[in-house]
Amino acid sequence: MTAPFDTAKQSAAIAKMLDNIGMDKTSIEADFLKYLCHTLGRQLDSEDYYLFKALSYSTRDRLMTHWKRTWAAYNQHKLKKAYYLSMEFLIGRSLTNNLLNLGIEDATHQALYDLGLDLEQLEETERDAGLGNGGLGRLAACFMDSCATLRLPVMGYGLRYEYGMFRQQIQNGYQVEEPDHWLGFGPYPWEIQRNEYTQLIKFGGTSRHYVDPVSGRLIVHWEHAEVVLAVPYDVPIPGFKNATVNTLRLWSAMAKEGFNLSEFNAGSYHEAVADKSQAENITKVLYPNDTSENGKVLRLKQQYFLVSASLQDVVQQWNDRYGSFSDFAEYNAFQLNDTHPSLAVAELMRLLIDKERLDWDQAWAITTQTMAYTNHTLLPEALERWPRKLLQELLPRPLEIILEINRRFLAQVAMRWPADTQRQQRMSILDDNDNICMAYLAIVGSHSVNGVAALHSQLLQDGLFNDFYQLWPEKFNNKTNGVTQRRWLAGCNPAMRTLLKDHIGEGWITQLTDLQQIESLAETAEFREQWYQVKRANKQRLAKLILQETGVSFPLDSMFDVQVKRIHEYKRQLLNALHVIHLYSRIKRGDTDNWTNRAVLFGGKAAPGYAMAKQIIKLINNIAQMVNNDPQVGDKLKVVFFPNYRVSAMEVICPGTDLSEQISTAGKEASGTGNMKFMMNGALTIGTLDGANVEILDAVGERNFFLFGLKTPEVEELRHHYNPQYFIDQSHDLQAVLGLLEAGHFNQFEPGIFDNIIRAIKSPDDPWMILADFQSYVEAQSKAAMAYRDRDNWLRQSIINTARSGIFSTDRTMAQYNQDIWKLQPIEMDGITIQC
Numbered sequence: 146m147t148a149p150f151d152t153a154k155q156s157a158a159i160a161k162m163l164d165n166i167g168m169d170k171t172s173i174e175a176d177f178l179k180y181l182c183h184t185l186g187r188q189l190d191s192e193d194y195y196l197f198k199a200l201s202y203s204t205r206d207r208l209m210t211h212w213k214r215t216w217a218a219y220n221q222h223k224l225k226k227a228y229y230l231s232m233e234f235l236i237g238r239s240l241t242n243n244l245l246n247l248g249i250e251d252a253t254h255q256a257l258y259d260l261g262l263d264l265e266q267l268e269e270t271e272r273d274a275g276l277g278n279g280g281l282g283r284l285a286a287c288f289m290d291s292c293a294t295l296r297l298p299v300m301g302y303g304l305r306y307e308y309g310m311f312r313q314q315i316q317n318g319y320q321v322e323e324p325d326h327w328l329g330f331g332p333y334p335w336e337i338q339r340n341e342y343t344q345l346i347k348f349g350g351t352s353r354h355y356v357d358p359v360s361g362r363l364i365v366h367w368e369h370a371e372v373v374l375a376v377p378y379d380v381p382i383p384g385f386k387n388a389t390v391n392t393l394r395l396w397s398a399m400a401k402e403g404f405n406l407s408e409f410n411a412g413s414y415h416e417a418v419a420d421k422s423q424a425e426n427i428t429k430v431l432y433p434n435d436t437s438e439n440g441k442v443l444r445l446k447q448q449y450f451l452v453s454a455s456l457q458d459v460v461q462q463w464n465d466r467y468g469s470f471s472d473f474a475e476y477n478a479f480q481l482n483d484t485h486p487s488l489a490v491a492e493l494m495r496l497l498i499d500k501e502r503l504d505w506d507q508a509w510a511i512t513t514q515t516m517a518y519t520n521h522t523l524l525p526e527a528l529e530r531w532p533r534k535l536l537q538e539l540l541p542r543p544l545e546i547i548l549e550i551n552r553r554f555l556a557q558v559a560m561r562w563p564a565d566t567q568r569q570q571r572m573s574i575l576d577d578n579d580n581i582c583m584a585y586l587a588i589v590g591s592h593s594v595n596g597v598a599a600l601h602s603q604l605l606q607d608g609l610f611n612d613f614y615q616l617w618p619e620k621f622n623n624k625t626n627g628v629t630q631r632r633w634l635a636g637c638n639p640a641m642r643t644l645l646k647d648h649i650g651e652g653w654i655t656q657l658t659d660l661q662q663i664e665s666l667a668e669t670a671e672f673r674e675q676w677y678q679v680k681r682a683n684k685q686r687l688a689k690l691i692l693q694e695t696g697v698s699f700p701l702d703s704m705f706d707v708q709v710k711r712i713h714e715y716k717r718q719l720l721n722a723l724h725v726i727h728l729y730s731r732i733k734r735g736d737t738d739n740w741t742n743r744a745v746l747f748g749g750k751a752a753p754g755y756a757m758a759k760q761i762i763k764l765i766n767n768i769a770q771m772v773n774n775d776p777q778v779g780d781k782l783k784v785v786f787f788p789n790y791r792v793s794a795m796e797v798i799c800p801g802t803d804l805s806e807q808i809s810t811a812g813k814e815a816s817g818t819g820n821m822k823f824m825m826n827g828a829l830t831i832g833t834l835d836g837a838n839v840e841i842l843d844a845v846g847e848r849n850f851f852l853f854g855l856k857t858p859e860v861e862e863l864r865h866h867y868n869p870q871y872f873i874d875q876s877h878d879l880q881a882v883l884g885l886l887e888a889g890h891f892n893q894f895e896p897g898i899f900d901n902i903i904r905a906i907k908s909p910d911d912p913w914m915i916l917a918d919f920q921s922y923v924e925a926q927s928k929a930a931m932a933y934r935d936r937d938n939w940l941r942q943s944i945i946n947t948a949r950s951g952i953f954s955t956d957r958t959m960a961q962y963n964q965d966i967w968k969l970q971p972i973e974m975d976g977i978t979i980q981c
């Protein structure tokens with residue numbers, strides 16, 4: 146006989162024990178030492194890495210109770226949940242953010258200080274989780290933070306790539322890619338493997354249709370498929386001081402069997418093991434292409450793997466809990482981060498029809514009521530299309546479903562526009578070249594389609610998706626991007642956080658529009674002086690990092706002029722480079738009256754297969770080499786290319802920036818989020834009327850923004866008769882710049898290496914129209930330089946930029962997704978108890 150077990154009493158006791166984990170300095174210190182000495186077998190003089198790890202574990206313990214309670218709150222009541230499906234989550238580091246959101250930075254700092262350790266130094270030890278390329282992946286990470294802070298029941302689903310975004314080295318001015326084996330230094334301290342939620346994913350085989358002899362229903366079996374395991378790893382996403390911890394679930398591929406035993410017995414050991422690595426290749430590496438299609442079979446496998454694992458997970462848990470799917474659509478929402486997970490439309494149909502035995506119309510109603518699609522780009526090279534033949538081979542059953550969706554959809558189009566066969570052809574999910582158009586699949590299968598800034602959403606309606614807009618205007622909406630101020634202000638700019646706290650408190654950490662309150666302070670000299678000191682300290686921190694990484698000194702008095710983002714022709718790093726040459730040329734010819742010293746920072750990765758982007762990196766490095774080593778230039782101009790731009794680098798870069806470069810060809814940048822991070826940290830923007838720049842300009846006004854360049858309709862109009870030579874003839878400045886470039890001034894020992902670039906910008910077919918905007922850009926730059934010389938006024942403008950950045954919080958973005966698309970209730974944590 147076992148002793149009687151009083152469940153209620155025991156659970157209460159266990160819950161109390163769990164809830165009682167100390168958030169004070171003494172308990173943090175004790176736990177840190179326990180992990181360091183007992184779990185890891187190290188001591189206080191061990192390498193920082195072990196100290197970081199011990200601190201991460203003790204911090205994770207402090208998330209665990211909230212995490213379990215949040216999970217319990219999800220499941221104790223039937224409540225609607227949303228699932229954010231994304232191929233990328235560009236998380237970066239987590240320690241600083243987790244301490245901040247738990248509200249234990251001070252206690253932790255003190256605990257370590259008492260042990261003779263420096264918290265900041267340990268924070269620097271953490272490697273970035275680089276599971277994304279750029280803006281799209283970072284947006285997903287900011288969204289997760291805001292949802293947890295708003296207590297929205299939202300779960301992220303992604304892939305646990307073994308190799309994240311490559312590490313960029315610069316050798317002789319060229320980008321060299323190094324694999325980022327971020328998991329290679331022991332386990333990632335923030336994740337928890339959850340084998341119990343493992344899913345089976347099918348590839349290949351055939352689909353067999355037959356009539357069930359009992360029910361008389363048509364049944365489909367997906368047979369002879371290869372099966373791969375999807376094993377989830379959960380990462381905690383804490384809200385800001387609200388006892389809520391949401392979940393990011395990342396799937397990792399595993400072979401179903403250790404190895405194929407029958408092949409092993411037949412004596413083919415190698416083949417048996419090779420099979421295993423084939424399966425595990427699926428989540429081996431992130432594709433390093435930002436805004437361009439990957440087109441590889443393995444990429445398609447990754448996409449289906451994510452979608453199938455995540456949807457099976459959701460459907461299975463629903464089934465376990467409720468059984469009936471009649472009200473599934475009222476309690477579940479799926480947000481597709483770009484078209485990468487758009488196979489979800491077909492996969493949900495497959496699960497509902499083949500597994501749950503719903504009929505087509507029921508399944509379709511559920512699918513279209515639960516799916517929502519976010520578009521991230523208008524660039525044609527990014528639009529994913531997969532050959533029908535490839536899907537036939539890899540995903541025979543989902544393909545059948547896609548073709549049936551298309552058949553029914555085209556009938557609907559024919560009904561609405563009888564005899565307009567051209568329109569039917571244009572709108573068909575299966576295009577003229579026998580490819581499946583993933584964007585169209587996503588639109589047809591969703592009830593909501595959104596762009597990511599006002600201009601971008603308008604251009605989707607008027608251009609790319611106009612046919613679909615005419616059919617379903619009610620589906621289309623805008624959700625302007627944002628960034629989380631927890632990471633991008635409170636976390637990365639402690640000096641400004643302290644200053645803000647002294648004047649307006651800390652309400653802005655969850656209510657960013659509170660920053661409005663500092664605007665009136667811009668008129669007091671004392672506050673401006675404090676603002677100046679904060680910016681200067683941040684410039685010092687940045688200059689130190691730049692010196693460390695590049696060996697170049699940035700003089701603190703110069704204007705820090707920064708363009709960091711993926712290297713892409715549409716983002717026009719080349720235009721910025723031409724301006725740098727222009728400044729250099731002015732110095733060389735002695736045209737330096739009223740000069741403003743400038744230090745120009747470039748950073749960003751080029752996709753390994755993107756030759757032009759890589760040449761742009763080389764050009765910038767060669768210009769930097771020439772400029773920085775010319776004694777006649779001195780402090781007037783410095784130029785560096787910062788290697789391996791990533792989240793943790795941006796956390797130092799944006800607080801130390803004076804001028805933010807957002808200079809894409811109008812109509813090409815969907816939103817941009819780098820622009821928002823800079824603005825929030827008090828940088829002024831020089832930019833075109835593109836993406837969210839439009840809304841930034843709206844917020845701060847033309848006096849506090851350096852606007853230049855053609856507007857979207859002007860770009861489109863000029864395209865028909867673009868003549869770069871006309872702009873060259875008009876501008877002596879441009880002639881001087883091109884003269885230096887064409888004379889090989891920056892590549893004296895490497896003849897011809899920039900011919901390609903010169904040809905591209907002088908071509909009437911240059912889609913980015915760099916030369917058309919050159920003169921206007923130079924004038925705006927000159928205004929910025931003049932403005933910078935008036936320190937007092939610059940400080941006012943800087944303060945106004947921060948003060949008006951409130952609308953660019955992802956808290957606002959998420960509230961809008963929730964209000965218009967998901968319609969979730971915030972989680973109530975009161976009275977939620979957990980069991981051990």
Ligand SMILES: *Cc1c(COP(=O)(O)O)cnc(C)c1O
Pocket residue numbers: 278279280283709710711790791792795816817818819820822
């Ligand atoms: C914010 C961010 C981006 C996006 O920058 P854009 O200027 O909007 O393209 C890309 N990479 C990293 C590391 C970022 O932090």
